[in-house]
Amino acid sequence: MSKEVKNRNKELEEMKREYQNVEADGAVREALEQRMRQAKKDKARMRRSRMRKLGISAAAVLCVLVILPNSSAGIANAMGRLPVVGGLFRVVTFRDYHTEDEHYYAEVAVPQIDSESDMGAQADLQTEADTTAVREDGQETEEQNPDEADAEGGTEMQAEDDRTATDVVNKSVEEYTNELIARFEQEVSDIGEGYQGLDVDYEVLTDTDSWFTLRLNVVETAASGYEYAKYYHINKALDQVVTLPDLFEEDSDYVTRISDYIAGEMRRRMQEDDSLSYFIDSEEAFADDDFKQIKEEQNFYFDQDGQLVIAFDEYEVAPGYMGTVEFKIPDEIISDILVLRP
Amino acid sequence: MRIDDEEIMEKVLDNYQKYYRLAYSYVHNESDALDIVQEGAYKAILNSHTLKKREFMETWIYRIMMNEAVLFIRKNRRSEFVSLDELELRAKEDQYEDIDLARALDQLGEPEGTIIRLRFFEDMKLEDIAEIVGENLNTVKTKLYRTLKVLRISLETN
Numbered sequence: 001m002s003k004e005v006k007n008r009n010k011e012l013e014e015m016k017r018e019y020q021n022v023e024a025d026g027a028v029r030e031a032l033e034q035r036m037r038q039a040k041k042d043k044a045r046m047r048r049s050r051m052r053k054l055g056i057s058a059a060a061v062l063c064v065l066v067i068l069p070n071s072s073a074g075i076a077n078a079m080g081r082l083p084v085v086g087g088l089f090r091v092v093t094f095r096d097y098h099t100e101d102e103h104y105y106a107e108v109a110v111p112q113i114d115s116e117s118d119m120g121a122q123a124d125l126q127t128e129a130d131t132t133a134v135r136e137d138g139q140e141t142e143e144q145n146p147d148e149a150d151a152e153g154g155t156e157m158q159a160e161d162d163r164t165a166t167d168v169v170n171k172s173v174e175e176y177t178n179e180l181i182a183r184f185e186q187e188v189s190d191i192g193e194g195y196q197g198l199d200v201d202y203e204v205l206t207d208t209d210s211w212f213t214l215r216l217n218v219v220e221t222a223a224s225g226y227e228y229a230k231y232y233h234i235n236k237a238l239d240q241v242v243t244l245p246d247l248f249e250e251d252s253d254y255v256t257r258i259s260d261y262i263a264g265e266m267r268r269r270m271q272e273d274d275s276l277s278y279f280i281d282s283e284e285a286f287a288d289d290d291f292k293q294i295k296e297e298q299n300f301y302f303d304q305d306g307q308l309v310i311a312f313d314e315y316e317v318a319p320g321y322m323g324t325v326e327f328k329i330p331d332e333i334i335s336d337i338l339v340l341r342p
Numbered sequence: 343m344r345i346d347d348e349e350i351m352e353k354v355l356d357n358y359q360k361y362y363r364l365a366y367s368y369v370h371n372e373s374d375a376l377d378i379v380q381e382g383a384y385k386a387i388l389n390s391h392t393l394k395k396r397e398f399m400e401t402w403i404y405r406i407m408m409n410e411a412v413l414f415i416r417k418n419r420r421s422e423f424v425s426l427d428e429l430e431l432r433a434k435e436d437q438y439e440d441i442d443l444a445r446a447l448d449q450l451g452e453p454e455g456t457i458i459r460l461r462f463f464e465d466m467k468l469e470d471i472a473e474i475v476g477e478n479l480n481t482v483k484t485k486l487y488r489t490l491k492v493l494r495i496s497l498e499t500n
Binding site for chain 1: 386
């Protein structure tokens with residue numbers, strides 16, 4: 001080895017010594033601790049302000065509903081129709097679950113779809129069914145119309161085949177929200193100094209003569225937030241609940257086609273904007289979490305232009321800061337195998 | 343599985359000397375080094391949900407700190423980084439010119455700068471370095487050997 005190489009290595013040794021001689025004093029440790037406590041506070045604040053925003057809008061809707069029993073049936077009926085864009089279905093908040101305290105907060109609006117056929121019978125009951133009250137004293141308040149509950153029991157007694165698509169969805173929504181509430185109550189009883197939150201609201205995404213899509217938005221908050229959605233689709237013409245495979249020809253390769261498109265789109269978006277990040281092409285250590293393909297029954301809906309949109313929950317295909325992620329699928333990718341659309 | 347923020351805080355406070363040293367080696371002054379580690383610590387807690395496995399906690403924190411340091415010098419430095427190709431060219435053109443190693447290290451782009459620092463000053467395993475700089479192991483090896491060659495450092499003493 002040349003003399004020069006030896007000197008270089010000596011230089012490196014010297015630099016190492018210098019590097020390791022650097023020492024932070026105790027003030028640095030203190031500053032770090034303070035800054036991290038601040039981060040925790042900021043995080044909790046962001047969470048709370050978000051909760052409050054959701055909470056207030058939900059309370060505002062409830063206020064309107066509380067007045068209803070004293071108004072005329074005609075107005076009440078019109079109010080019940082409010083959330084719906086038109087068509088034969090209407091959606092009402094069947095149950096409202098609210099509870100809050102310093103350490104927890106929950107606001108769950110459970111929707112129910114009524115189709116025209118059972119509206120006549122239920123129109124009068126509806127005004128009472130929607131009657132809910134919110135108290136801010138940490139007491140849980142909840143009301144459910146006894147007649148409505150009976151009606152529900154009645155459907156259950158019918159044979160499976162008699163159930164309409166709306167019955168199936170209503171039942172599924174109810175079971176699912178019950179599950180969320182049970183989990184929330186369990187976690188609340190487990191936490192000491194932590195924070196637990198649950199927000200559920202809903203939205204009608206599509207309502208045409210032939211198609212109806214209801215989205216349930218769920219935000220669960222614990223150590224960090226978790227945001228996701230559940231979609232319910234009804235083909236009105238066939239009175240059928242629809243999932244992703246139903247849209248395509250049997251045995252078609254829709255999973256591969258859509259997955260390939262989405263993988264390409266992730267790469268393209270990341271290339272274009274380096275603030276975006278998806279779980280794809282990760283280094284070895286994280287490759288297990290990478291997006292490989294969509295689930296057979298992946299969340300989807302059709303947007304206003306009738307284009308298929310594939311939806312992912314938070315953390316499903318991207319880091320948490322990306323939130324929930326969606327991809328619009330161009331017609332040319334799927335048009336030859338798509339057999340059902342709104 | 344959820345990793346508690348308190349656990350991450352504890353880890354940061356256990357290793358704060360290391361993060362501070364790494365930051366200092368980029369900026370060579372105390373107040374900037376402090377800014378970097380503070381910002382890194384803040385972001386670690388704010389983004390704690392992105393840490394998926396406990397076993398990655400240490401390299402994950404390092405990675406955040408390294409990103410902060412690199413971000414800081416990108417924003418604040420006066421002179422440009424010199425690419426490895428450029429350094430290589432200079433070394434070839436004038437073989438006997440004495441490149442000051444400390445200066446060369448500061449001019450080195452990323453991830454080469456971090457690879458050298460973690461490998462030689464922190465004696466870190468290449469696997470861990472690969473995770474921190476977000477490259478696969480072979481890329482890290484290739485980059486390390488090429489950089490050593492350009493800087494004319496022999497590996498034998500290590």
